[in-house]
Amino acid sequence: MATSFKELTQEDAVLTRNLLHEAIPVTGSLVSGTYADENIKTYSHGMFESIYDYPYLSSSANHIFDLTCGYSANSGLSGATNSQNAKKINVYNQMAQVLVGFNEQGAVRKFDADGDLSSGTKIKEAYVLNFARLLSKDEIKKGSFSLTLGVDQPYTSPFTKRITLTDVSGTSGYKVNSPAGEYGILFATGSGIALPAGTTGLSGDGYVQAGLVYYQAGVAVITASLFMGTLGTSSAWSDNAKDGVLAISASMNAGNESVQAILTGSTITVDSNSLRHRIYNIAFNNTTELNSTVFFCRAHNTDFNYSANPTYVENSKMVVKNNSQDAPVSYVTSVGLYSPDNELLAVAKLSEPLKKDPTTEFTLRVRLDY
Secondary structure, rough: OOOOOOOOOHEEEEEEEEEEEEEEEEEEEHHHOOOOOOOEEEOOOOOOOEEEEEOOOOOOOOOEEEEEEOOOOOOOOOOOOOOOOHHHHHHHHHHHHOOEOOOOOOOOOOOOOOOOOOOOOOOEEEEEEOOOHHEEEEEEEOOOOEEEEEOOOOOOOOOOOOOEOOOOOHHHHEEEOOOOEEEEEEEEEEEOOOOOOOOOOOOOOOOOEEEEEOOOEEEEEEEEEHHOOOOOOOOOOOOOOOOOOOOOOOOOOOEEEEEEHHHHHOOOOHHHHHHHHEEEEEEEEEEEEEEEEEEOOOEEOOOOOOOOOHHEOOEEEEOOOOOOOOOEEEEEEEEEEEEOOEEEEEEEEEEEEEEEEEOEEEEEEEEEEO
């Protein structure tokens, strides 16, 4: 227990902030095949499914993300006879009210394709990927998100036609009008497939708006228009087929169903599986925000030359002194940070003892991370 203290002033402390990034790859084989779907957990409520990196009953399994889908109540796909119609509307409303918020009349806002909540194209039918905190940490790094989907028709693997969604404008073009924090626009580019020319402000780049990624929330919202052949244009795409160029298969191995048919006629679990088996790759960098306070603990020549250790004195004599005329000496092994009422808050240990006597003084730099 310390018996002498030295007060730290504002000049003795400085605040620092560091952002640590980690690359996160999620392969399509892991999401939809490596463990024969034993790493996919479904629930009796049927409102989403959870994806793990190992069979979910294993003690080594880590939750990666949840996958679900839904549509707005005034979507053209909404109908009382649809499979799980109420649940799909509830899923959409729940995600929208958390990520987009409410308008002036108290109604839940719809997802907006370009982030302009007052106007523009609304995303009324969407797939949602909700990444676990284990992966996204404090937030997804802006400009790093990438989701590649196989879009061959019928379903085949490996995919020769792919669409990649990226937040290419996320670094400087992110939006801040969400109650869940900052978010970016996801833009689609094609490989082996012709996408319409982009009219999204990225002039000449050929990017097409295809969804949203919420950085702090760790959520990606993918428009179902991606599978309707209407993304970014009112006309059909150049290689459109009868059910839409990006039609997805309900059975995943034979036949084709349009996304409209799947969203209206299948359960959320089947809908989620349809997208999950189309995932070729997911990649992003997460961000860990490390805040620190650095304390400069200065020991001047007259400070801390005596030890508070009971063994420092024996028979009323300092055991480290050979002669009474010798200067006092101590060895500093740790630094304690105390509250104003002398309660120990943190202890910093030195790698080796430092000799301290009236002829020396030094400054110890103590960093407190939180």
